[in-house]
Amino acid sequence: QVQLVESGGGLVQAGGSLRLSCAASGRTLSRNAMGWLRQAPGKEREFVAIISWGGNSTIYPESVKGRFTVSRDNAKSTVFLQMNSLKPEDTAAYYCAASAQPQANPMRPYYGLDYWGKGTLVTVSS
Numbered sequence: 001q002v003q004l005v006e007s008g009g010g011l012v013q014a015g016g017s018l019r020l021s022c023a024a025s026g027r028t029l030s031r032n033a034m035g036w037l038r039q040a041p042g043k044e045r046e047f048v049a050i051i052s053w054g055g056n057s058t059i060y061p062e063s064v065k066g067r068f069t070v071s072r073d074n075a076k077s078t079v080f081l082q083m084n085s086l087k088p089e090d091t092a093a094y095y096c097a098a099s100a101q102p103q104a105n106p107m108r109p110y111y112g113l114d115y116w117g118k119g120t121l122v123t124v125s126s
Helices: none
Strands: 003-007 010-013 018-025 034-039 046-051 068-073 078-083 092-099 113-116 120-125
Touching: 003 092, 018 034, 018 092, 018 120, 034 068, 034 078, 034 113, 046 068, 046 078
Parallel strands: 010 120
Antiparallel strands: 003 018, 018 078, 034 046, 034 092, 068 078, 092 113, 092 120
């Protein structure tokens, strides 16, 4: 059974940057797409980013495109989310997620990111 553990959350001022990390354990995920979701207080969980198993394909929603970058290191079973130009509306719990498939699946909720970690909190102050 896969375990996903996020780290790197915290408090940052608007315009600042944070880098989230996600360590996967339990089984190798080098052949699985991985990504990030987030959930703000009182709102539904939303898709943030996904990266294919080989790292050559990424998808972002318009709300973070150009500011967030997802990457992965399969040798270390780690996925990253670099967040720049942060805004107060980016405040949320951020969840690392894994798919059972190697690529994003647009026919599935969250592009198929079905397995989630426990999350790390990001707070952006204005």
